[in-house]
Amino acid sequence: MKLVILGGGFGGLRLARLLNNKPGIEITLIDRFNYHQFQPLFYQVATAALDASNISFPLRKAFHNSKNVRIRMAEVERIDTAAKQVITNEDSYAYDYLVIATGASTNFFGNKNLEQHAFPMKSTVEALQLRHKLIQNFEDALHANDATELQRLMNIVVVGGGPTGVELSGAVAEMKKYVLPKDYPELDFSKMNIYLLEGTGKTLAAMSERSSNNSLNYLQRLGVTVKTNALLQDYNGEQVTLKDGTIIPSKLVIWAAGIRGNIPAGIDPSLIARGNRIKVDAFNFVQGMNNVFAIGDIAYMENEAFPNGHPQVAPVAIQQATLLAKNLLHLRKGEKAVAFQYNDKGAMATVGRNLAVVDMPIPIAIGTKLHFGGFFAWLIWMGLHLMLILGVKNRFFVFVNWLYNYVTYDQSLRLIFKEFYRKEEAKS
């Protein structure tokens, strides 16, 4: 059985690992990067608390000595479902079964200005670019010609009050509090403003009332200016205009207010659902197909509990991959497949030192959740993320970095590694 998996994220990588060295299955795992990205910690790479390598795991290393998994680093150009082929910028790959696990990327909702000027944070490289820009703006502030330009350089606007926006603005607020004034004694950091814009009435709207309120409380305590019911109208690289006419001068806007599925070309438009996702049935079969699956953020699976599809979070991708691995083995033996059922293990977000929120279902009391915040939630958040990071060395380095940052109040990775890829490209 030839199995091609598109994407080495939480879903694709988990599936390949579960089928690693299973006889009779030849797997090709295709990704445009040569590493797995641990998305939940992108914001810490962006705020110089972690190294990009700490949250990246080389895909090839995960399959050393594998008999049946082959990795290809390539961009998927299209899928030919009739010919059962994946066409990439490098080669074509024939499949018996195809799993689309291409995830999601930033949705600018068609706003070209936003796409050109705002920074997304949906990949490790984008997190690095954001880090560089964040630091470069303070370097530039030292040379600012006038007060207006200085203010633009010192204002940071984060758009989107979901976990990414909350975690990022909290981390930037801590940089402002603890480390930036030491780095730039010439600048007056009382002039630095961090805005978090959220279109709905609250931050972390998908979490419990209590966690949502806590997060707002924590953000304000850290000095983040949270604007709820704030809708962005436009951003021209110099200032943000809100729908209500408010203008915020800023040279750095981070857009964390929407994602859309990365649908490869060749998928019938009738199969595309809201959020640019692919409609799948309860077995993750793409609707109407018996040899193509979609899992994780790219999959749109509707059922009674989730009438608008499942949440686009890592646990769904991991659980779908785990079930799909079993179902593919069932399939080979002619056994019946099992339908997916999401086991919601709760949600959490961290805002800053000793400040996190956790919603956790109580196993013995179905339908109710435990909510807690503060230091204990923060410890749980850290422990769980450490467990989930791939690779013993990465786990250790993340732990040491966290310990170091906690003790010294200093994220020490404020390095601008500008890579001149024009030159590199000219050479390749």
Add this chain to the structure above:
Amino acid sequence: MKLVILGGGFGGLRLARLLNNKPGIEITLIDRFNYHQFQPLFYQVATAALDASNISFPLRKAFHNSKNVRIRMAEVERIDTAAKQVITNEDSYAYDYLVIATGASTNFFGNKNLEQHAFPMKSTVEALQLRHKLIQNFEDALHANDATELQRLMNIVVVGGGPTGVELSGAVAEMKKYVLPKDYPELDFSKMNIYLLEGTGKTLAAMSERSSNNSLNYLQRLGVTVKTNALLQDYNGEQVTLKDGTIIPSKLVIWAAGIRGNIPAGIDPSLIARGNRIKVDAFNFVQGMNNVFAIGDIAYMENEAFPNGHPQVAPVAIQQATLLAKNLLHLRKGEKAVAFQYNDKGAMATVGRNLAVVDMPIPIAIGTKLHFGGFFAWLIWMGLHLMLILGVKNRFFVFVNWLYNYVTYDQSLRLIFKEFYRKEEAKS
């Protein structure tokens, strides 16, 4: 006293640290990067054994709470010695005293082809670019159309048998031996060749006969094809042509066969000596000037012991900076300055696991040196480099990475973080 220091390398940074918080001296330290680079370990960044951050120290962090040192990240455009000003791409800086510590970069000796196609390794960013190219070539090898193309992708040519070339080719040979076959089981690594080309008759020619011989011996043991008396004629990106007509197909040539001083514009041509260095007297005063100094790789200081100038190595830069700090304090008090005398503490290079060479002068027997190689030399090499790296956390992370690499035979940082700076540039 207004002191402007150009360059945060071994010399410039040492000088600024020694004068940190000294009353009456206002220091501006200008560098195009915002971090100090630990050059001796570039080759380990290039071969995925260390993170770029492990050998980079944020300049601003070195001067937290400093009363008199200010950092500026800028490109020096020229020096106006008449007006006593440094003009950068950002601002101009007036000085009473100027210290040029701009170091050296790769010398392609005017060969445009080489400059376009060969990879230099004289900065952290260049080491990262080299790492990416090294890995990308094996990814490309999986898609190679024919045997010739495959061979080009699997041959690596290192030019220059000094410490950089020896250490780099040794490290690549260990990747070939231990880790690449596991990453790319589809490729036949008996076809991978690592060439080290050296123009003179021996590798590490600046070291003792015994160390030089040892290094050759170790390289051959690791499977590096060392070609001495081999002069490169040209490189077109596809193949290397030697002066004797030999052709080596290769898509990756690393040029470590020459450096030239980074002389800022505004220095009188009559002051420029061999290697594009600035002539200085025994006090590191630029010849004929009484307020401009040059130290380290950029300085050309001739004396009886060094008729062709001092070696361009970190200890010279550090010792000149240390003396200059003292002399500047003498100067302020109207005391006499002390002439520079190089205290040669020896030289060392590592070729691979348990394989290094060390030449060390014996303090009680002037003019004689102790030479040793192998495991013991390797331990000394590691200990000394750990001591020299700036920052406790960096030291710790380098140590853990080395321990990990040693135990697992695996450098695990084979990550290609391509940063799309075109996009970033469009945004800034």
